[in-house]
Amino acid sequence: MNYARVLRGAAGVAGFLAVAELVGLSGLVDDRFLPRMSVVLGAAAGLVADPDFLADAGATLTVWALGLLLTVALAVPAGLLLGTLPRAEAAVRPLIEFLRPIPSVAVIPLAILLFSDNLHLKLAVIVYAASWPVLINTIYGLKDVDPLAKETLRSFGFGPIPVLARVALPSAAPFIATGIRVASGIAVILAISAELMAGGSEGVGVYITEAASGSRIDLMLAATLWAGLFGLVADVVMVAVERRLFRWHHVRTGGAR
Amino acid sequence: MLKITDLVHSYGPHRVLGGVSLSVAEGELVSVVGPSGCGKSTLLRSVAGLIRPSGGRITLGGQPVERTPDDLAIVFQDYSRSLFPWMSAANNVALPLRRKGLDRKQRREAAMAALDQVGLADAGNKYPWEMSGGMQQRVSIARALAYRPSLLLMDEPFGSVDAQTREDLEDLVLNVCAHHGMTILLITHDIDESVYVGDRVVVLTKSPTVVAADLVIDLGRIRDQIATRQLDAFVRLRAEVGRLVRGGGTGHTTESTSVLEKK
Ligand SMILES: Nc1ncnc2c1ncn2[C@@H]1O[C@H](COP(=O)(O)OP(=O)(O)OP(=O)(O)O)[C@@H](O)[C@H]1O
Ligand SMILES: [Mg+2]
Numbered sequence: 001m002n003y004a005r006v007l008r009g010a011a012g013v014a015g016f017l018a019v020a021e022l023v024g025l026s027g028l029v030d031d032r033f034l035p036r037m038s039v040v041l042g043a044a045a046g047l048v049a050d051p052d053f054l055a056d057a058g059a060t061l062t063v064w065a066l067g068l069l070l071t072v073a074l075a076v077p078a079g080l081l082l083g084t085l086p087r088a089e090a091a092v093r094p095l096i097e098f099l100r101p102i103p104s105v106a107v108i109p110l111a112i113l114l115f116s117d118n119l120h121l122k123l124a125v126i127v128y129a130a131s132w133p134v135l136i137n138t139i140y141g142l143k144d145v146d147p148l149a150k151e152t153l154r155s156f157g158f159g160p161i162p163v164l165a166r167v168a169l170p171s172a173a174p175f176i177a178t179g180i181r182v183a184s185g186i187a188v189i190l191a192i193s194a195e196l197m198a199g200g201s202e203g204v205g206v207y208i209t210e211a212a213s214g215s216r217i218d219l220m221l222a223a224t225l226w227a228g229l230f231g232l233v234a235d236v237v238m239v240a241v242e243r244r245l246f247r248w249h250h251v252r253t254g255g256a257r
Numbered sequence: 258m259l260k261i262t263d264l265v266h267s268y269g270p271h272r273v274l275g276g277v278s279l280s281v282a283e284g285e286l287v288s289v290v291g292p293s294g295c296g297k298s299t300l301l302r303s304v305a306g307l308i309r310p311s312g313g314r315i316t317l318g319g320q321p322v323e324r325t326p327d328d329l330a331i332v333f334q335d336y337s338r339s340l341f342p343w344m345s346a347a348n349n350v351a352l353p354l355r356r357k358g359l360d361r362k363q364r365r366e367a368a369m370a371a372l373d374q375v376g377l378a379d380a381g382n383k384y385p386w387e388m389s390g391g392m393q394q395r396v397s398i399a400r401a402l403a404y405r406p407s408l409l410l411m412d413e414p415f416g417s418v419d420a421q422t423r424e425d426l427e428d429l430v431l432n433v434c435a436h437h438g439m440t441i442l443l444i445t446h447d448i449d450e451s452v453y454v455g456d457r458v459v460v461l462t463k464s465p466t467v468v469a470a471d472l473v474i475d476l477g478r479i480r481d482q483i484a485t486r487q488l489d490a491f492v493r494l495r496a497e498v499g500r501l502v503r504g505g506g507t508g509h510t511t512e513s514t515s516v517l518e519k520k
Contacts, residue, residue: 152339155305155331156353156404166352170343248342251386 079138
């Protein structure tokens with residue numbers, strides 16, 4: 001990501017905010033329904049010092065992190081297993097292809113019925129939804145491993161497990177990392193969706209629901225803004241980590257300079 | 258040590274090896290020459306247990322080769338794909354040494370020594386994708402030599418380096434082979450090279466491939482890049498291998514169809 005691109009992106013955002021503000025000022029939109037942009041931004045700044053919101057944000061962050069961790073802990077080994085056992089993969093492939101396109105948010109009502117514990121409910125829907133990209137990318141990454149690289153280690157007398165650990169896994173790691181990054185975005189969406197739909201005592205979703213019931217649309221939008229910003233920052237950080245860690249991969253595929 | 262009997266291999270309906278028989282004694286360096294596509298790499302992969310040949314027998318020290326034999330190293334023709342891009346050159350060389358029970362420090366030292374031998378003393382921290390083809394090829398040679406296998410298989414190992422480096426590497430392989438009693442099967446397209454490094458030269462036919470000739474190179478074990486190549490015996494042997502590769506019999510030239518695509 002170079003400087004000029006960042007600058008252009010910032011200009012785009014600033015332009016959007018300015019237009020939104022102008023629309024608000026022009027009186028085209030009743031600002032009881034849609035507060036002016038400056039009001040929303042002010043509210044967003046205010047939230048940083050609001051202990052209620054901070055507690056909710058902390059709760060959502062915790063659920064997000066736990067959910068992502070669980071996702072990685074489950075989906076990566078599952079992907080490794082399916083990626084190395086083509087027959088098992090062939091057996092579960094139709095199931096994956098059927099379940100994956102179902103909008104993840106649609107499983108939340110089911111989860112509400114199944115789980116009595118609010119945290120379990122949220123973690124379950126996050127893991128369900130976020131596992132797909134990790135699983136698929138892990139399987140794909142393993143299929144993409146150069147057979148000659150594996151044969152090289154085999155020829156030096158390494159068995160199947162060391163070959164998996166020392167060649168297949170590092171070689172698939174960039175794909176797995178991309179899957180985890182996508183999963184991170186999904187986890188944010190599912191965490192907040194679950195909070196919105198299932199309620200509970202804490203979380204950004206709960207904060208938004210409460211702001212709505214108090215007709216505080218400015219606070220609703222401000223909280224939403226923070227959620228979006230968090231997703232963005234998480235993504236940018238992960239892209240940077242990927243570039244650093246997997247420079248060998250990006251250089252070869254021409255993805256980075 | 259290595260004994261190949263009536264080795265046959267087909268890819269689908271395409272018969273590549275048509276009954277190759279060949280044996281290699283302990284400590285011997287056997288060069289294999291043959292036209293492009295005749296199945297030299299296939300032969301090597303069969304010996305390494307990486308593919309299961311359609312027919313024939315391969316024994317190593319009397320034991321049939323069913324999986325990858327212990328104590329073997331290969332320099333693959335496709336050297337760049339056989340290096341691990343996520344590891345530095347030194348780590349690439351050091352990795353197989355885990356099998357030798359060396360600790361981290363010993364592995365590092367052995368790797369640096371091997372890189373030094375192939376003229377890459379300063380490139381240990383470079384990654385394969387930061388290196389030229391010739392450098393990558395030398396890393397993969399260093400990796401095989403550092404492993405000190407009892408059987409070393411080399412598939413056109415010097416194809417991407419300049420003439421001077423090539424001569425140095427030929428001598429390096431001869432030295433290491435002599436010092437550590439390695440048995441080497443070396444595939445090459447270069448007739449001159451096959452005679453210079455070989456104790457024997459095995460000439461293969463077009464596929465379905467059989468052994469066209471198996472020549473003993475009686476030039477002694479000590480070879481010298483200049484003196485050896487000037488010997489009458491060397492010149493004679495080189496001419497003979499050249500004729501055989503072109504499909505002629507010993508001592509006379511037949512049709513000039515060049516079956517050797519690249520030299
Ligand atoms: N995995 C494979 N599947 C199908 N055909 C193959 C495969 N590997 C090699 N072949 C075919 O077998 C023949 C011999 O291939 P091989 O690589 O052993 O030849 P080679 O003598 O090493 O050639 P070169 O000198 O060009 O390296 C070729 O015709 C090739 O197309
Ligand atoms: Mg070949």
